[in-house]
Amino acid sequence: MADTRVYAALLRAGMAGQATYRASFAVELVGTAMGMGLDFVEIFAVFHQVPSIAGLSFVEVVLVFAIASTGFATADLLVGQSDAVIRHVRDGTFDVVLLRPLSVLGQLAAADVQLRRLGRVSVSLLLLVVVLVQLDLDWTPARAAMAVLAPIAATVVFGALFVAAGGIAFWVVDATEVTSALTYGSAYLAQWPTGVLTPVLARFFTFVIPAAFTGYLPALALLGKPDPTGLPDWLPWASPLAAVAAAVAAWLVWRSGVRHYVGAGG
Amino acid sequence: MSEPGNTRREQEMTVEIEDLSRHFVVRRSVGRLRREKRVVRAVDGISFTVGKGECVGYIGANGAGKSTTIKMLTGILVPTSGRVRVCGLEPVRQRRELARRIGVVFGQRSQLWWDLPLAESFRLLAAIHRLPAERAAARLERCVELLDIGPFLDTPVRQLSLGQRMRGEVTAALLHSPELLLLDEPTVGLDIVSKEALRAFLAAERAETGTTILLTTHDLPDIERLSDRVVVVDGGRVVHTGTLSGLAAEAGVDRVLTVELTAPAEPLGDVPGTRLLSVEAGGLRQHLALTGSAAAAVAAVSARTELRDLTIAEPDIEDVVARLYRRAAATRSSTVD
Amino acid sequence: MRAGFRRYAIYRRATLAGAFTNTVFGVIRVSIFFAAADAAGGSVAGYDRAALSTYTWVGQGLIAVVWLFAWTSVTLRVRSGDVAIDLGRPVHPIAAWLAEDIGRAGQACLIRFIGPLLVGGLLYGLQVPTRWTTLPLFLLSAALAVVVSFGGRVLVSLIAFWLVDVRGVLTLYVLTSNVLCGLLVPVHFLPGWAQAFAYATPFPSMLQVPLDMATERYGDAESVALLAMQVGWAAVLLAVAVRVFDRGTRKLVLQGG
Numbered sequence: 007m008a009d010t011r012v013y014a015a016l017l018r019a020g021m022a023g024q025a026t027y028r029a030s031f032a033v034e035l036v037g038t039a040m041g042m043g044l045d046f047v048e049i050f051a052v053f054h055q056v057p058s059i060a061g062l063s064f065v066e067v068v069l070v071f072a073i074a075s076t077g078f079a080t081a082d083l084l085v086g087q088s089d090a091v092i093r094h095v096r097d098g099t100f101d102v103v104l105l106r107p108l109s110v111l112g113q114l115a116a117a118d119v120q121l122r123r124l125g126r127v128s129v130s131l132l133l134l135v136v137v138l139v140q141l142d143l144d145w146t147p148a149r150a151a152m153a154v155l156a157p158i159a160a161t162v163v164f165g166a167l168f169v170a171a172g173g174i175a176f177w178v179v180d181a182t183e184v185t186s187a188l189t190y191g192s193a194y195l196a197q198w199p200t201g202v203l204t205p206v207l208a209r210f211f212t213f214v215i216p217a218a219f220t221g222y223l224p225a226l227a228l229l230g231k232p233d234p235t236g237l238p239d240w241l242p243w244a245s246p247l248a249a250v251a252a253a254v255a256a257w258l259v260w261r262s263g264v265r266h267y268v269g270a271g272g
Numbered sequence: 273m274s275e276p277g278n279t280r281r282e283q284e285m286t287v288e289i290e291d292l293s294r295h296f297v298v299r300r301s302v303g304r305l306r307r308e309k310r311v312v313r314a315v316d317g318i319s320f321t322v323g324k325g326e327c328v329g330y331i332g333a334n335g336a337g338k339s340t341t342i343k344m345l346t347g348i349l350v351p352t353s354g355r356v357r358v359c360g361l362e363p364v365r366q367r368r369e370l371a372r373r374i375g376v377v378f379g380q381r382s383q384l385w386w387d388l389p390l391a392e393s394f395r396l397l398a399a400i401h402r403l404p405a406e407r408a409a410a411r412l413e414r415c416v417e418l419l420d421i422g423p424f425l426d427t428p429v430r431q432l433s434l435g436q437r438m439r440g441e442v443t444a445a446l447l448h449s450p451e452l453l454l455l456d457e458p459t460v461g462l463d464i465v466s467k468e469a470l471r472a473f474l475a476a477e478r479a480e481t482g483t484t485i486l487l488t489t490h491d492l493p494d495i496e497r498l499s500d501r502v503v504v505v506d507g508g509r510v511v512h513t514g515t516l517s518g519l520a521a522e523a524g525v526d527r528v529l530t531v532e533l534t535a536p537a538e539p540l541g542d543v544p545g546t547r548l549l550s551v552e553a554g555g556l557r558q559h560l561a562l563t564g565s566a567a568a569a570v571a572a573v574s575a576r577t578e579l580r581d582l583t584i585a586e587p588d589i590e591d592v593v594a595r596l597y598r599r600a601a602a603t604r605s606s607t608v609d
Numbered sequence: 610m611r612a613g614f615r616r617y618a619i620y621r622r623a624t625l626a627g628a629f630t631n632t633v634f635g636v637i638r639v640s641i642f643f644a645a646a647d648a649a650g651g652s653v654a655g656y657d658r659a660a661l662s663t664y665t666w667v668g669q670g671l672i673a674v675v676w677l678f679a680w681t682s683v684t685l686r687v688r689s690g691d692v693a694i695d696l697g698r699p700v701h702p703i704a705a706w707l708a709e710d711i712g713r714a715g716q717a718c719l720i721r722f723i724g725p726l727l728v729g730g731l732l733y734g735l736q737v738p739t740r741w742t743t744l745p746l747f748l749l750s751a752a753l754a755v756v757v758s759f760g761g762r763v764l765v766s767l768i769a770f771w772l773v774d775v776r777g778v779l780t781l782y783v784l785t786s787n788v789l790c791g792l793l794v795p796v797h798f799l800p801g802w803a804q805a806f807a808y809a810t811p812f813p814s815m816l817q818v819p820l821d822m823a824t825e826r827y828g829d830a831e832s833v834a835l836l837a838m839q840v841g842w843a844a845v846l847l848a849v850a851v852r853v854f855d856r857g858t859r860k861l862v863l864q865g866g
Contacts, residue, residue, distance in 0.1 A: 011399065012399050012400050012402070015395075015396055015399045015400075016396065016400075019385055019388060019392070019396055033774070033776065033777030033780070034776070034777070034780075036777075037776075037777065037780040037781070037784075040780075040781070040784050041784060043784075044784055044787060044788060044793065047788055047793065047794075048793040048794055051793070051794040051798040051799050052641065052642075052645050052794060052798060054798060054799065054800055055645060055649060055653045055654050055798050056645045056648040056649045056653060057648065058648050059641070059644045059645060059648055060644050098380075098381055099381075101343075101348050101378075101381060102381065102382070102383050104346075104347060104348050104367065105346060105347075105348070105371055105376055105383060106371055106400055107368045107369070107371035107372045107400065107401065108368065108371075108400060109368075180622060180626070183623065183626035183627065183629070183630060184626055184629055184630075186630070187626070187629050187630035187633045187634075188633065190630075191630070191633040191634055191637060194634065194637055195637045198637075198641055199644075201644070202637075202640040202641050202643070202644040203636075203637075203640045204640070207636070207640075268347070268348065268349060268350050268364060269350045
């Protein structure tokens with residue numbers, strides 16, 4: 007569609023705005039990669055004390071971490087600033103977005119793309135490859151497909167969380183911190199086996215906020231391991247479907263948010 | 273009227289507004305616990321149309337509802353009730369399609385990319401509207417020439433003066449040759465030179481391309497140059513429609529032409545298009561109320577005598593509106609009696 | 610000090626939201642620790658379940674009090690030149706800022722400390738102190754932790770006198786401190802060499818030490834020794850900060866800033 011060329015142009019414009027501060031950009035790249043190191047240190051430190059968590063070994067948990075981290079970082083790169091909506095509304099620069107013959111979300115995403123997240127994206131991907139090689143898995147065509155789809159599904163799920171948070175921001179202006187807590191909390195949780203949580207919470211972060219589908223469940227599929235909490239064996243393979251469902255739900259929340267803005271007069 | 277009424281009805285109106293209203297609910301905390309609800313009727317049942325190729329001035333004082341109307345026309349705001357169609361489309365529902373057919377200039381807000389050079393904004397907009405390269409270049413060149421924006425095409429928008437920025441905004445709005453151009457207080461805060469340049473450009477543009485224009489302002493000279501018709505709005509309601517001179521006449525407020533002559537002259541009581549108000553300094557300075565075009569009156573006066581200087585005093589929009597109300601009230605009370 | 614107290618009281622909604630964030634992260638963290646404890650047969654690195662829960666929830670509560678996040682108050686003042694106003698006051702700016710920070714910390718105690726602690730405690734249970742000395746030791750240690758944290762933060766912020774863009778340095782500081790202060794995991798989880806390295810820095814004094822008081826990890830004598838360590842770090846950091854500040858302002862004055 008010709009529109010993609012337009013979004014590419016907008017993307018370039020957004021990036022041009024960011025790259026003007028090149029020195030600090032390099033620092034930010036390193037900074038986000040180091041932030042990821044922090045989470046890794048936590049995993050390392052815990053496994054320095056115990057051999058397994060919720061039935062998974064150190065390398066296996068790193069697999070979970072790598073998939074989830076790749077997904078989160080990519081989503082953050084693309085739509086991480088969708089709750090910057092509030093900033094636009096306050097500055098009065100949101101109306102302009104409505105005046106253009108383009109989708110609102112597409113414009114915001116293109117304009118606010120967070121290039122500095124590239125640091126974390128690349129390190130996560132690298133880690134993912136290293137872990138997959140290290141694990142010496144029993145490769146089948148299905149597992150190979152899952153290895154490719156899992157990070158994509160993770161990206162979609164986290165993207166859905168960001169977009170939904172943005173949509174909610176239209177309704178409740180001060181909700182940003184609460185939605186951030188849930189989004190970033192889900193990202194934190196997604197790096198660990200969901201089984202660490204109590205059953206109620208584990209189900210919540212599987213079926214309400216599909217955090218489990220961003221790392222833990224795809225990892226189970228790849229490892230060929232059953233879920234200790236008793237979830238069905240086919241569920242991990244449904245990760246892409248969960249991602250689609252999350253995307254649809256987020257889109258509806260976003261649309262209702264924009265409608266609310268137009269209806270209330272901003 | 274050059275066009276018979278039924279022809280206009282057959283043609284599709286570019287802008288159709290019927291009984292349009294927009295209410296805002298304002299909540300205020302009274303004391304510690306209670307909250308008071310107040311309904312602000314920003315726009316309260318207005319109706320008017322703008323035909324293809326027309327230029328209509330939408331005047332009113334600050335807070336009269338002009339900007340709210342424009343927001344509803346562009347799809348940024350949903351009406352509380354009533355019907356609005358622009359270029360045959362519903363603004364909110366068909367926002368993106370509408371955005372391709374109209375151009376908007378907001379006096380208070382910018383549609384350009386703040387950190388990038390002006391030329392880059394035009395390039396982006398050309399891409400957004402999928403304009404072929406030659407067409408975009410041709411449009412740009414025309415605007416560069418008429419609005420003299422060439423010198424600052426490479427300056428980041430945030431470094432431009434208000435006058436320069438507004439010229440850029442108008443160029444941007446017209447880049448894709450829209451059917452309808454909406455301008456919301458485009459001349460606010462501009463110096464006289466920029467105002468004139470803008471007005472001249474819009475007049476020339478209209479003459480050449482027949483673009484329909486709807487212009488809101490509380491500055492009457494904006495209208496004088498461009499509009500066929502005016503719609504006056506106050507308190508969210510239309511209080512008058514008609515021509516500008518008709519407006520002044522209706523309101524009974526005069527535009528006053530003050531002429532300073534090189535030598536005292538006889539009172540200029542019979543200059544066509546004027547009405548003598550007063551004479552000062554033995555005929556050296558005379559005040560004439562304009563009943564027609566100012567240019568014609570000046571020409572007529574200079575035909576009779578030599579002018580040294582002249583000023584034109586515009587009626588204040590608030591005065592005009594206030595007088596319209598008083599007249600309307602007077603008419604109402606007299607009919608009641 | 611009262612000014613700091615009042616200013617942060619205004620942001621009540623923000624603090625409630627912040628408390629919510631701390632609670633969410635606390636839930637996840639304590640769950641991970643519990644899983645670790647289970648995998649290790651009941652206790653890990655000298656912490657049993659109750660201790661881990663206490664560690665997590667007191668820790669989550671203390672984060673906002675001790676302020677382990679990015680902190681830009683001083684860099685902004687230096688950048689904007691407002692620091693000149695601080696110089697005009699009778700009290701040394703470092704002391705004034707310290708007082709303000711203590712006020713802020715006090716305010717944070719109300720919602721952001723008690724909030725997560727209450728919720729987490731109710732949901733996950735807390736370790737009941739067995740000695741009467743635990744509470745006073747903890748309170749003292751926590752107060753000292755605020756001062757040590759302030760010392761570290763202000764020292765890093767003073768880089769603003771020499772560097773144009775301090776963001777990179779600040780980020781590095783926050784990341785390092787989060788690892789070494791015991792926020793992510795107790796310092797005692799780390800390998801031996803890492804622990805030794807950590808205790809050579811002021812960071813454990815910002816969080817790990819008060820948390821160890823709360824979980825009664827050490828006896829009274831050792832606890833007092835740790836308190837002394839905190840006092841030592843506080844003194845060192847503040848002294849260095851004052852020296853650096855004076856040099857920085859001299860530079861400003863010389864440059865006519």
